[in-house]
Structures are given as C-alpha cells and as structure tokens.
Amino acid sequence: MAEQPTKAKPAPARPRRTDGEAREKAIVKAAIALFAEVGFGATTRDLADRLGMTQPLLYRYFASKDALIERVYEEVFVANWKPGWEGIIADRSRPLRERLTEFYLDYTHTVLTYEWIRLFMFSGLKGLGLNTRILRLIRRRIFDRVVQETRHAHGLPPATDVATRKRDVELVWGLHAAIFYIGLRRFVFGLKMPKDLDAVIADKVGAFLDGAPAVMAREQPPEA
Structure with a gap:
C-alpha cells in the first residue's frame, strides 16, 4: 500500500x-x-x-x-525617549565634541516636532506637570552626564559641592534651552526652522564646549 x-x-x-x-x-x-x-x-x-x-x-x-x-504623555514623551542616548554621551573612546553633537542631532530630530513642543508648552501653562516629569528625566540622565563628561574631557576634577554642581548644570541648561527654542520659534511663533538645522546644532554644541569648560575651571564662590 x-x-x-x-x-x-x-x-x-x-x-x-x-x-x-x-x-x-x-x-x-x-x-x-x-x-x-x-x-x-x-x-x-x-x-x-x-x-x-x-x-x-x-x-x-x-x-x-x-x-x-x-x-x-506616554505616547509623546516616554515612547520617544531613547536609552541609547546616555551611552553615546558616556563613550569616552570618542571625542566629546563628536559625542555631544551626535546626541543633540538625534535628540533634536526626535523632539522638535509640532506635537512634542506644543504639548510640552501647554502642559506647563496648564500646570499639569507633564513637562516637569520629562525635564526631571532629562536633568537626571543627560545634564549630569554632560557635566561629568565635560569635566573629564578637559582634565577638571568632579564637582564635589552642591553649589558648583548647580552652576555646572546651568551651563548645560543654556545649551539645551537654545536647541529647544528652535522648536519654539517654529511651532509656537510660526517662524521658519534654520535651513541647515544640523549645522546650527553643531554650532551650539561647539559654542558650549568652547566656553563651558573655562567657566567650570574657575573657582566658584560658595553659595550663600
């Protein structure tokens, strides 16, 4: 058969x-x-x-x-967070300028959108706290790391006192806010984005690295 x-x-x-x-x-x-x-x-x-x-x-x-x-909040802010960003900043096998430029280029193209910028602003105006939550994440995972890597790359000792750490973080705020303001100009004020956005971001990172380390190196008076 x-x-x-x-x-x-x-x-x-x-x-x-x-x-x-x-x-x-x-x-x-x-x-x-x-x-x-x-x-x-x-x-x-x-x-x-x-x-x-x-x-x-x-x-x-x-x-x-x-x-x-x-x-x-989960869809717009949390889902767009990339854990790999922290690794880019911390990779000491590469020059710091290269690392920060790569991170901020990717960050810019991720968050400078109509929805991200406007929801962030409306949340702050309404007092909902969504913007505060995402800023805490950025402060903890990005700002502190940028300060640490900037000091290391320029041979500066870690900031050991609270006042100095706060001043260092304010320098990073200046860089971050300058990039965020590009989105504000476009999606809130109705102005055009820079034609070569990547070059503008690279310039802002360069301005930070050309100035911030010198400020960090100065002896800061104790906070009152």
Whole structure:
C-alpha cells in the first residue's frame, strides 16, 4: 500500500488587531492632535465630536480625561525617549565634541516636532506637570552626564559641592534651552526652522564646549 503524502500543516493565523484596539489607538492619536492644537483645556466632548463618537463610548476606553492625558504623555514623551542616548554621551573612546553633537542631532530630530513642543508648552501653562516629569528625566540622565563628561574631557576634577554642581548644570541648561527654542520659534511663533538645522546644532554644541569648560575651571564662590 502506497504511503499517503503528509499534508502540510496550515500556518498559524496572524493575530489581528481587534476593532477595540484600533479604536483606542485612534482616540489617542486624535487626542494628541487636539491637545497640541488648542491645549489641554479641550474637553472629552470636543474629542468625541472630532472622532464622530459619543462621550460614553469614549469613556469605555478611557475612564477619565486624566487617564487620557497620561496616555498622551506616554505616547509623546516616554515612547520617544531613547536609552541609547546616555551611552553615546558616556563613550569616552570618542571625542566629546563628536559625542555631544551626535546626541543633540538625534535628540533634536526626535523632539522638535509640532506635537512634542506644543504639548510640552501647554502642559506647563496648564500646570499639569507633564513637562516637569520629562525635564526631571532629562536633568537626571543627560545634564549630569554632560557635566561629568565635560569635566573629564578637559582634565577638571568632579564637582564635589552642591553649589558648583548647580552652576555646572546651568551651563548645560543654556545649551539645551537654545536647541529647544528652535522648536519654539517654529511651532509656537510660526517662524521658519534654520535651513541647515544640523549645522546650527553643531554650532551650539561647539559654542558650549568652547566656553563651558573655562567657566567650570574657575573657582566658584560658595553659595550663600
């Protein structure tokens, strides 16, 4: 008796996104667009109208406006954070200017967007604290590391007192704020971005490294 050919097993079906998941994603996307356009004063009714759904249906996915705002924070701010940034800054096998330029170029192209800039500003104006949370992350993971690497690259000892560390961090704030202001000019004031944005970012990093180490090297008076 001839052996019967073995039938090939059907490939497992790919899991399909349910209607509920797709709708939730659409709500979040619309919320990001709405809040970035008019601010966090927009209501869930405004959002439901924009989506063409009822408020009760919207609340099936997000129990409150606060829950929706938290999801917006996760999507816009947390999801765009790249853990590799810290490694770029800390890689002492490369010149510091090269490292900082690479980091700030990537950071700039990640955060200087319509949604990121405007949601950041509206959060601060509304007192929601979303901007404070992301700034704490930047301060802890980026600023302190930039100070540490700048001192090391220029043969300066680590700052041991609180007053000196605060002054060092203020220098990094100056660099960071100058880059952020480019996005503010474009997405809040309606001005054009620089044509060669990468060259502008490289210049700002260069200005920081040409000046900050000299300031760090000065003996600072104790904080009152």
